[in-house]
Amino acid sequence: MAERIIKLPDVGEGVAEAELVEWHVQVGDVVQEDMVLAAVMTGKATVEIPSPVEGEVTFRHGEVGDVIATGTVILKIKVAGQDAPDEHDEPESKPEPAVAVEPMQERMAPEPAAVETPPPPKPVEKPRAPAAPRAEGDRPLASPAVRLRAREAGIDLRQVTPTGPAGRITHEDLDAFLERGSGKTVGAGLQPNTSIQEVKVVGLRRRIAQKMALAKSRIPHITYVEEVDMTALEELRARLNAQPGGAQNKDRPKLTILPFLMRAMVKAIGEQPGINAHFDDEAGVIRQFGAVHIGVAAQTPAGLVVPVVRHAEARDIFDCAREVARLSDAAKNGTAQSEELSGSTITISSLGAMGGIVSTPVINHPEVAIVGVNKLAIRPHWDGTQFVPRKMMNLSSSFDHRVIDGWDAAVFVQRLKTLLETPALIFVEE
The missing domain is CATH 4.10.320.10 (E3-binding domain)
Incomplete structure (x- = not known):
């Protein structure tokens, strides 16, 4: 019988430690080769650790949320069918010395077997009285199995x-x-629930919390909201999506609002390059980028991530749509690479139909601007003579007020409004 030691591997990216975010096994579990044992996180990428052997887990180190150094022993697996231990095995216990056999002639005749007397009957245990109820808010005492x-x-x-x-x-x-039927009786009425559940903040949720706290503590936000008439753009989008497939456009993705907004942002940034920037507040330097790398905030089962569409300035409407769909799927499936979740220069925050009327998006530090997309809805709009139904949508955009003045923020949003309300302008090369 041998024991295989498993250490936290070097997950790359030059990091020396990783956060333990999932355990898939417990001590005593029998595991198969290639079965996932645990998952660790670096940055926003999650790495699964598979089992190299088949055997029984005899040791497990670390709890979910712990940050563990690379090379630390996290598991030991007892492997059956191996006679000699490997270099990590514990030394086998030494055999006990043999007991000498006395000469036959010196043995005494066996004594007659003693008659065993039956043990006295065990005292009848009195039923234990119920314990006094615990004070409200106290954590009840129970074993892990009972819990x-x-x-x-x-x-x-x-x-x-x-x-x-x-x-x-x-x-x-x-x-x-x-x-007793969960302690409920007919006519008992509503009962108070004094339960308190503690949820440990680990993994991606902890990274999100840290980044949001950093952004709100360092960046003085200014949020500017504007209403946009999306009727013409929605008509154009519907026509483009309804085009029949052919040799040239059979692979065209379905268009959402986002690709049009991304192209509008590229044009508006060309006129105001200071919007597409990072502010290094420690060095006191603003870095304006020629490349427009647009982060698109996406909700996943694990939490909020921001996949990045790189070089949006070099992509057309359909290429933007194709890349957004690919990155969104990768983020939701947990297959997005670390480089696909970092490096944005400006971000879009969109909740789709759940977007509400107005929002106050938090800037993705160290960026200086974020564009929030609110819900699209048909609203009455005054055309100068009467109210007519139009497809309206609000843009709620936040800016770093240390480097973006209110006037510049308004100019940027108003330029987006013009481009979205007259979508032909998005396709005009200047």
């Missing part, structure tokens, strides 16, 4: 009467609770 069973059954342990030592909840207490 797991209660969680799977949807039981709030604070509603279970404990009978174990020191007020500990036992499996029998859960059984009794379930037999």
Whole structure:
């Protein structure tokens, strides 16, 4: 029997540590070769650690949320079918010395077997009285197995009467609770729920929290909101999407509003390059970029990530749409590479139909601007003589007020409004 030691691997990018975000095994589990054992995160990329062997987990180091140095032993797996231990195995215990056999002639005749007397009967254990109820807000006492069973059954342990030592909840207490019908009686009415659930902030959620705190603590935001008439652009988008497939456009993706907005941003940035910049507040330097790398904030099961469409200035409408779709799928599937989730120079924040009327998007530090897309809806619009139904949408955009004045922010948004309301201008090369 041998033991295989698994260390936290070098996940690349020159990092010396990684955050443990998932455990897929526990001590005592039998694992198969290539089975995922754990997942760690560096930056915003998650790396899975597979098992190199088949065997039983005998040791596990670290809890979810811990930051572990590269090369640290995180698992040990007992491997069956190997006679000799490998270099990481523990030394086998030495055999005990053999016991000498006494000469036959010196052995004494066996004594008659003693008659065993039956043990005295065990005293009848009196049923334990229920413990006093715990104070409101106190965490109930229970073993991990009891907590797991209660969680799977949807039981709030604070509603279970404990009978174990020191007020500990036992499996029998859960059984009794379930037999009583979760303690609810007909006509009992609404019951207070004093439960408190602690959720550890780890992985991507912790990275998001850190970045949002950094952005809000360092950047004085100014948010500018403008209403945009999207009727003409929506008609153009519908026509382009309805075009029949052919040899030249059979691979064309379906167009959303985002590719048009991205191209409008490229044109507006050409007139105001200071919008497409990073502010290094520690060095006191503004870096204006010729390349327009647009981050598109995307919600995933793990949290908010920002895949980046690189060189939007060199992409047409359909190429932008194709890249947005590819990156969005990769982000939601967890397959996006680290370089695809960093390096943006300006960001779009869009919640689609959930976008609301107005929002106050947080700037993606160290950028100086973010464009927020709100919900598209048909609203009455005054055309000078009467109210007519138009497809309207608000843009809620935030700017770093240390480097972008209110006037410049307004000029930028008004230019976007003009381009989106007259979409033919987006395609005019100047």
